[in-house]
Amino acid sequence: MELIFYGLSLLYAFQAAQLAQRIWRDWSGFRQTPLTRQKMAWVEQGAFLLAIPPSVFVHELFHAIPIWLFGGRVVNCGYGFYWGYVQPDRFFPVAQEWIISLGGTLGSLLFAAVLFGLLYRNQSQSLRYFGYRSLRTLLFYSLIYYPLFTAFTFIGDWRTIYAFGSTPWLSGGTAVAHLATLLLFWQANQRGWFEMVGHKNQSEAAAFEQLAAEWRLNPQNPTTTLNYVDALRRGGAPQQAKRVLTQAIAQNPNLAEAYLQLALIQSSGKRNLPKTAVNNLDKAVQLGLEAPRQRAVAHQLLSQYHLDVGQGQVALRHLDEAIAAITTLNAANSDPLHKAQLYHLRSLAHQRQRQHERARQDAEQAIRLAEATGNEQAIAHYQRELEIVKRHPDLR
Template sequence: MSFNFITSLFDLLSLYYIYRALRIAYETWRDRARLGSNPLTPEQQRRAEEAAFFLAIPPGVAVHEFGHALAIWLSGGQVVQFGYRVFWGFVVPTGTFRAAQDWVIAVAGTIGTLIYGLALWLWFRTRRTSSLRFFGLRAMRLHIFYALIYYPVFSAMGLFGDWVTIYNFRATPLLSGMTAVVHAGILLAYWRLSRRGFFEMPHFANVAAQDRLHALQTEAQAQPHDAAAQLRLVQALIQTGTPRQAERALDAFLAQHPDSAAGWLEKATLQAVGKRHIPSQAATSAEKALQMGLSDPHGVRRANYLIGLRYLDMGKPAESLRYLDRAVAVVESEGMEPNPHFHTLYQMRARARRQLRQPQGALADVEKAIALARQVEQTEAVRSYEELREAIRRDAGNPK
């Protein structure tokens, strides 16, 4: 792809981003009183995440390009064109530069981006408003990602950009080699911090939920050998949207209690959270929980459901149906009230039965799924299930 084509594409993309940024800025100002309240709610978290991209990136682009310009001036050159397109930019220099100066000019933008991201975090981390603290944290993470992962990969794929010059080992072997070491070190630290949940903040429905998490953390610290207390903390961390922190706590728990069925079920839940398809590791952990004598009805349902979904993803409807049948049996026995949120369970069993050419059972399940989804006003789910119902009817030769 030519440079002009890519810049034209970026210009179009930037126009769309500018529209989104203006809208987010307006909505943030309009809702500032609600967004500024504590604790951090799921909505505040989502909107702070959006702002970290659409509102924090444009100044970061200016800082990045100014870093290039400053390096050009300090190297004795001049800036003949400073292109700022809000979400991307460029600087065109004039002058005669040595290879080392070319490297300095190229790396100066990245240094500016990293300093800007760090400054945002340092500035907002002490704010009393939790949504501002989360904004600063995510903005820093985003700028590290763009500066040290996205942009280097883009440069490598497009064969132009700052990182082509930064990693020109033929022209600047020592500087490029030093950069590679520092680059790898920062990425390793970034990966380890991400694994530890450094870039996460828990969200809460209300102050009571926040107080509950704090109480569970205090209880877990005071009673490090109390399995129930440790597991309650893990479950709370999962529920408050901090999976990495939950994973650390759970790994420590399983190291002390490797035979805990409930612990392995939470491991399966964590391994599946946020995934479009159930990973094999999650199904294995769920199977291990069942083998270890998982007895809680809700836990048994969850474990069988996860394994059933895994088999359905693998194109093995018969195996899937066996586990989904067990999950449904738990729901419809043990005195368990059919929760309206169980609609996905019936929908998945309908899909398995459809693949096995069991239209009557599939229709019964999808009707149940539609009824349960309507109870919780899941309009999109209802529409999807109705389409599935029509497909099952067509398969059976009865479109009505």
């Protein structure tokens, strides 16, 4: 088991060194505003790769301190950056064993609090974001991952912390505090407390600050609210966007775009569209989306869902609606690659319905649209798809 842990730790340590080198090479740029999506990605990785190793060291140290205070000695220990252990020279009374076991988690939590306290007011948005994301990561690993790891592997401190038969009052009190802390953690996460908004450049950051100020002055304005929500979602703060949307829907339950935005948040990062997102998309379509691009996006997502569940005919209807909506856009607002994607999806739907000639026509249209943009990657992808369609016996 130790060899596995050390192997994984070395792999993570190698990745941590690479990340630290990238950040160090661009340290001045990393600290400067704005907080870009690239910097956010580095911070997300660093919240685990760079924050966990010192937390593990403090964790093991806080096991050792009570051992020393109780008159014992540490006869063996191990530190693998992302895991560790401390072995005392003796067995202690159950209450002292409980304190020694709990000490590690208290040390991890103290380290998380100190790191956050040092960074949450830093002038650099990137370092502030590192403080928030590291706090979230360390709380997750200390209060959720490690207890579950102990429960399933029977390795770790939480066997002793929750030894209700030996320390009923201490374990019971810890359980209450543990659950209360988890509830606060969940609420903070749901409210987007650990999130910050990323921007492409300084002008976009300034525009967002102005939009946020306008929303705070007039949160009842649907247009301002929806623009603000869209900026939050695109900037990497989905929980904040969701909270604002919930308030907007409560004030105006017939706001179609609010349900579309909610569905986009619910489907982000998901391989398959959740049923909650499907319901919100259906509601957005029923209420009536005014912008053609929004209608196209809603119908496209619904078509993908119905393709996934094997309802090809329903998917075709949604794709017809999506293509009709995007076709109404003028040349200045049109996105040929988006339209090409819709034709490609409709080609797939036709294949599911065994309408191979129509599938071929849509596949060819997707290529023509991609060629108009000069996007070689898209052209090659759609050409490969067309070759697959052409191989069907009905088209030979």
